[in-house]
Structure formats: structure tokens, C-alpha cells
Amino acid sequence: MNDEVPxxxxxxAAALGYAFRDHHLxxxxxxxxxxxxxxxxxxxxxxxxxxxxxxxxxxxxISDELMRRFPSYTEGQLSKMRAAIVNEHSLxxxxxxxxxxxxxxxxxxxxxxxxxxxxxxxxxAFEAVIAAxxxxxxxxxxxxxxxxxxxxxxxxxxxxxxxxxxxxxxLQEYCQNRFHETPRYLLQSESGPDHDKTFAVTIRIxxxxxxxxVGKSRKEAEQxxxxxxxxxxxxxxxx
Numbered sequence: 001m002n003d004e005v006p007x008x009x010x011x012x013a014a015a016l017g018y019a020f021r022d023h024h025l026x027x028x029x030x031x032x033x034x035x036x037x038x039x040x041x042x043x044x045x046x047x048x049x050x051x052x053x054x055x056x057x058x059x060x061x062i063s064d065e066l067m068r069r070f071p072s073y074t075e076g077q078l079s080k081m082r083a084a085i086v087n088e089h090s091l092x093x094x095x096x097x098x099x100x101x102x103x104x105x106x107x108x109x110x111x112x113x114x115x116x117x118x119x120x121x122x123x124x125a126f127e128a129v130i131a132a133x134x135x136x137x138x139x140x141x142x143x144x145x146x147x148x149x150x151x152x153x154x155x156x157x158x159x160x161x162x163x164x165x166x167x168x169x170x171l172q173e174y175c176q177n178r179f180h181e182t183p184r185y186l187l188q189s190e191s192g193p194d195h196d197k198t199f200a201v202t203i204r205i206x207x208x209x210x211x212x213x214v215g216k217s218r219k220e221a222e223q224x225x226x227x228x229x230x231x232x233x234x235x236x237x238x239x
Contacts, residue, residue: 008103015098018133018145025136029054029128030100032121034107042105047128054131057139061130061146062086065154085153089217091123094149100125117194167226171205174233179206183229185222188212201225 009023012030020026024044033046062085066078073081095101101116104125115121134142172182188200201221202212209232213224 012099012103016129016133016145017148018137018141020132020136022136025050025132026129027105029132030103030125031105032107032110032115032125034110034115035105038107047125050128050131051124052131053134054127054129057134057142058086058127058130058146060139061143062150062154064143065147065150069154085150087217087219088119088123089220090150090153091126092119093216095122095126100129114194167230168223171203171226171230171233174230175205181206183226185225187218190218203229205229 007023009020009026013020013023013026028044029047029050031042031044031047033048036042036046059082062082063078066073066081070078070081101122104116104121106115110121130142130146133145168183175181175183184204186202186204188202190197190199192198196216198214198216199218199221200212200214201218201224202210203222203225204210209229211225211228211232213221213226213228215221215224
């Protein structure tokens with residue numbers, strides 16, 4: 001009986017839910033520049049070119065899916081939804097879920113500085129992986145994988161579902177018209193390790209109203225605080 005042990009790249013591919021024909025592409029997607037700088041004879045180049053391509057493929061796949069799901073939405077609404085779905089925080093979280101950090105090829109300095117848990121590095125590598133899927137299987141395979149990986153985010157994540165509203169923008173316009181000033185956002189606290197921080201932000205409006213939001217990024221916390229303030233104003237004018 002031959003029990004062949006899966007390679008690290010096969011294990012990562014399985015976690016992603018995609019079977020690569022050319023695992024060299026996946027290895028390339030996981031290779032940081034710090035590794036190739038220290039290993040000039042490495043069998044593959046760094047992932048920066050793949051990251052460039054992956055960003056474009058990901059934007060196209062998400063745009064395509066949103067256009068199909070929400071045919072009545074305007075360009076502005078679709079753009080806001082896409083921005084809420086595709087960002088460093090969401091990409092890094094997806095990278096962590098599939099164990100991408102553990103497969104990265106890093107230089108010694110990047111390794112010692114905690115590179116495997118850096119959100120920016122993980123997000124870049126995730127984009128590179130999407131490009132690897134695109135090159136390996138074509139657009140349809142890449143789009144199917146993106147649709148599957150982002151299904152929850154599109155449906156409900158961080159207000160990015162069909163009822164998504166950019167509360168910060170709406171509230172700013174409202175406050176400028178009513179109070180002739182813009183809301184102030186104050187960071188109250190941040191806790192947790194670098195790869196999993198929680199932020200608390202308080203919004204102050206016209207010296208009279210305060211609301212606090214919590215999120216996994218400062219922007220998310222600000223959006224939650226703005227949503228609470230918006231709900232307060234809405235409740236005050238509705239019977």
C-alpha cells in the first residue's frame with residue numbers, strides 16, 4: 001500500500017478548494033521578495049507580478065458577480081459594495097482561513113519580524129494565488145473559486161450585502177447640511193495581537209451626540225459608529 005504524503009502545495013490547494021495542474025504557479029504565488037533576495041538561485045521568482053495580475057482578476061470576478069446579483073444597483077452602489085468586500089482585511093482573513101501564511105516562502109528577516117501574520121503580506125499573497133488559479137485554469141475557474149470564497153462576504157459580511165450603505169458618507173453629508181460641520185472620529189482603544197486587532201472608535205457630532213463602534217479594522221469601527229449615529233438621527237425624525 002502506497003500512502004503518498006501530500007506536498008505542502010497540494011495541502012494548500014486542497015484548503016483553497018482548487019486542484020492545480022501546475023503547482024509551480026502556487027509556489028510562485030507564495031514566494032515573497034525577501035526570499036528571492038536571499039536565495040537568488042530559487043526555482044521561481046517573487047510573487048509581485050502575480051499580485052499585480054491577481055488584483056485585476058479579483059476586481060473583475062467580484063464586479064461580475066455583483067452585476068449579476070444586483071441588476072438594479074447603480075455604478076456607485078456597486079463600487080461601494082466591492083470596496084467593502086475586497087480590502088486588505090478581508091483578503092488577509094481569507095488567507096488565514098486557508099493556512100496561506102504557513103506556506104509562504106520568506107527571507108530570514110521577514111520571518112523574524114512576523115511576516116506570516118502581517119495582513120498586508122497575506123493580502124498580497126492571496127491576490128497572487130488568485131492570479132495563479134487564473135493562469136492555471138482560466139477565468140471561469142478563477143471566477144468560480146472567488147464566488148465560493150467570497151460568498152459570505154457578498155451576502156452578509158461587514159454590511160456588504162444587498163442592503164449595504166456607506167454610513168460614513170451619508171452621515172457626513174447629513175451633518176454638513178444640518179450642523180455645517182463634519183463628524184469627528186476618535187480612536188478609543190485597540191487590543192489584540194497585530195494579526196487580529198480589535199478597534200473601538202467614538203464618533204462625535206456637533207458636541208451633542210456620541211456613538212461608539214467596534215471592528216477588526218479602524219475603518220470598520222468608524223463605519224459601525226457612523227451607522228449607530230445614523231440610526232439615532234433616523235429614529236428622531238421618524239414617527
